Amino acid sequence: MSSPSTRVEREVTVPNKQGLHARPVLRFVDLASKFDSSIRVCKRDTAVDGKSPMEMMLLEATQGTVLKIVAEGADCEKAVTELSRLVSDGFGEE
Amino acid sequence: MPLMRGIGVSSGVVLGPAIVLETEETRVPRRTIQRAQIPHEMGLLAKAFESARIAIGQERVEFSHRAGTELADIFGFHERWLADPKPLKEIEQLIDEKLYSAAYAVSVFMRRYRRRFQEMASPFLQERAKDVVDIERRLLHELSGESRDELQGEGDPVIIVAHDLTPSQIVALDKSKRLLGFVTDVGGPTSHTAIIAAGLGIPAIVGLGNITANASSGDTLILDGTHGVVVINPDTTQKKEYAERAVHLQEVRANLAELREMFAETKDGYIVQLLGNIEFPDEVPGCIAQGATGIGLFRTEFLFMQDSGPPSEEQQYEAYKTAAEALADRPLVIRTMDVGGDKLMPGGTWEPEKNPFLGLRSIRYSLQHLSIFRPQLRAIVRASVHGDVRIMFPLISRIMELRQAKFVLNLVKEELEEEGFDFKSDIPVGVMIETPAAAICARELAHECNFMSIGTNDLIQYTLAVDRANERVAQLYTAADPSVLRLIRAVVRVGQRQKVPVSVCGEMAGDPMFTIWLVGMGLQTLSMAASNIPRAKKIIRSITMTDARRVARRVLSFETEREVLNFLRDETRKVWGDI
Structure with a gap:
């Protein structure tokens, strides 16, 4: 386990009022797609592909929902850091 | 084939x-394909995704100029959604496994996808569903080729x-x-x-x-x-x-077109006026082109059945004026709105009725809704300065209804006079004979109106007690029933005795089978769909009044509608081979 970590996960709370609607999903997916790592976003027992707008829309996340972002791959550390910052900043929305 | x-x-x-x-109300029809067509449908699907994405991209750019980034973001999301390989893959699977057409596969996938949102508890899911519906519409639009x-x-x-x-x-x-x-x-x-x-x-x-x-x-x-x-x-x-x-x-x-400028005149010199039926003022030039010498029935309720809601007095005035001016002093018979029955106004308040055709429809509705009836009458009266405008009241079944309608008309005229509007004071007022009651009491009605027009569609259904829209009894609906023919004869006779013009404006007037009979009965005005005018003219120009009268008499001696139809078909074939 001394090799650089290839899997990172972090929990983050959705702060914005309207939750994960079209525009935040767009922001998230755009950012996630910049990384080589695979990105999964989990809420309790559901997990969706963080690069798929179709699947991300199915994530029922409103204000206060706790999401777990899981990244696997070479740039997973950076991916999780940036993605969780995007979420906790409220996707740049109110 | x-x-x-x-x-x-x-x-x-x-x-x-x-x-x-593909209207929004209609579901995409379930359509399956042959296995060999799979690659073709897949190709269509991929192309639809691609072109929908490009179209949205162009609109996104356009919108960011016109409506700021917010809307552009929504379109951006649609664009990204369409670029996502996952939905495409799932829809392809439906085509491949279920042999659905591309359009049907899209609609099935989207329906399931939308259902996932509906299962969510959050109030924001509605918004998401809307976004998705928009994407679906885009895709189906691409798949249907054109809109x-x-x-x-x-x-x-x-x-x-x-x-x-x-x-x-x-x-x-x-x-x-x-x-x-x-x-x-x-x-x-x-x-x-x-x-x-x-x-x-x-x-x-x-x-x-x-x-x-x-x-x-x-x-x-x-x-x-x-x-x-x-x-x-x-x-x-x-x-x-x-x-x-x-x-x-x-x-x-081409033969019929040559007739355009000629009168609808029998070989022995009797002239019949052939008028057009319209729903919108734009139809007037088309009627004149077919040889109509006026409009015998302007079905104004169609102005009221637009999605935009009932028209204002001003909008109606413009419509009536446009029609009157296009006619250049040829007669324009404006029928006040005939709503109810099967013609419901969007946005109107309608109590469900067990028997709508025996319910609050037509003049009955107008007399109970003066806030709609009065502006219509005002608009018609005001339009009277622009041509030969006449007013006709539909579905009169008792003399009191005619009196009430005329009372409202007179009130409206007084109002307009006080307000300083110009109008013709002697606008002819007509009654539609559409119920057996009106036909039987035509004499009394004729005393109090300037003309009568027989609306055969309703007259037939009320006389025979047959709902023409009910396919289980629709075959009983016929203009050729002796009872209907005798009622028409009664009204025509009243008109001749009282010197009140009588016309026919139902579909029977434009049916070539009945042209000879109607002319032989002595009807001098027939109002019909414009496209039927050349044919009616051709028939009239091929007969003599003497023959037509003989046919009319003979027809009234028959006991069944079958005898009537057989006889009329033979007589009509003599002058018009292709019916």
């Missing part, structure tokens, strides 16, 4: 490419295939100059769709059941409105037959 039968409501034969209109809007542009003439069409839709399609004809899943011979198609002279078939499921955009169709038959992707033999019929019909039409 499947062949489908429906109800031909407007005659003529055309061949052309189909465009299937209503694009018909406004240049292009080849097409046959429109739709679940149903509204009157205003048909008029809009017709304006595009690209409408060869149309076919619909629903509708009957007396539906508004049918009436308007006949008015515009566009070949049309309604009541095909599921033509939208069987024809696809781009298919070649032969539409035979005369016989109510549609052929999808005809073979060579069928195409050849079509070409022969088309040439024949063209010859017949």
Whole structure:
């Protein structure tokens, strides 16, 4: 386990009022797609592909929902850091 | 080369490419494909995703200029969604495994996808569902090839295939100059769709059941409105037959066109006025082109049945004025709105009725809703300075209704006079004879009006107690029933004795089978769909009044509608071979 970590996960709370609607999903997916790592976003027992707008829309996340972002791959550390910052900043929305 | 039968409501034969209109109300029809077609449908699907994405991209750029980034973001999301390989893959799976057509697969996938949102508890899910619906519409739009809007542009003439069409839709399609004809899943011979198609002279078939499921955009169709038959992707033999019929019909039409400037005059010199029936003022020039010497029935309720809600007094005034001016002093009979029954106004307050045709409809509705009736009368009276405007009240069944309607009319005139409007003080007032009650008491009505017009559609259904829209009894609905013919005779006689003009303005007036009979009965005015005028004129010009009177007398001696029809068919064939 001394090799650089290839899997990172972090929990983050959705702060914005309207939750994960079209525009935040767009922001998230755009950012996630910049990384080589695979990105999964989990809420309790559901997990969706963080690069798929179709699947991300199915994530029922409103204000206060706790999401777990899981990244696997070479740039997973950076991916999780940036993605969780995007979420906790409220996707740049109110 | 499947062949489908429906109800031909407007005659003529055309061949052309189909465009299937996917209305928002209609689900995409379930359509399956042959295994060999899978690659083709996959190709269509991929192309639809691609072109929808490009179209949205262009609109996104446009919107960011016009409406800021917020809307552009929404479109950006749609764009990204369409670029996501996952939905495409899942839809491809439906095509591959279930053999769904691309369009149907899209709609199935989207329906399931939307259902996931509906299962969510959050109040924001509605918004998401809306976004998704928009994407679905884009994809289906791409798959259907063209849309209503694009018909406004240049292009080849097409046959429109739709679940149903509204009157205003048909008029809009017709304006595009690209409408060869149309076919619909629903509708009957007396539906508004049918009436308007006949008015515009566009070949049309309604009541095909599921033509939208069987024809696809781009298919070649032969539409035979005369016989109510549609052929999808005809073979060579069928195409050849079509070409022969088309040439024949063209010859017949050319012969009829020569009649345009001639009177509808019998060989022994009796002249019959042939007028047009319209729903919108734009139809007037078309009527005149067919040889109409005026408008005998302006069905104003169609102005009220637009999606935009009931028209204001000003809008109505403009419509009536436009029609009156286009007629240049030819008569314009404006019928006050005939709503209720099967014609409901959008946005109106309607209590469900057990028997709408015996309920609050037509003049009864108007008299109970003066806030709608008065502006209409004001608009008509004001338009009277622009031509030979006449007012007609529909569905009068008792003398008191005529008196009340005239009372309101007089009030309105007084108002307008006080307000300083110009109008003709002696606008003729007519009564539609559409109920047995009115026919039986025509003498009393004739005393208090300037003209009478027999509306045969309603007169037949009320006399025979048959709902023409109920297919289980529709075959009992016929103008040829002796009871109907005798009621018409009674009204015509009253008119002759009281010197009150009588006309006929129902579909019977335009049916070539009855032309000789009606003329022989002494009717001097017939009002019909414009496309029927040349044919009626041709028949009238081929007969003498002496013969027509003989036919009329003979017909009234028959006991059954079958004898009537057989006899009239034979008599009509003598002068008009192709009926």
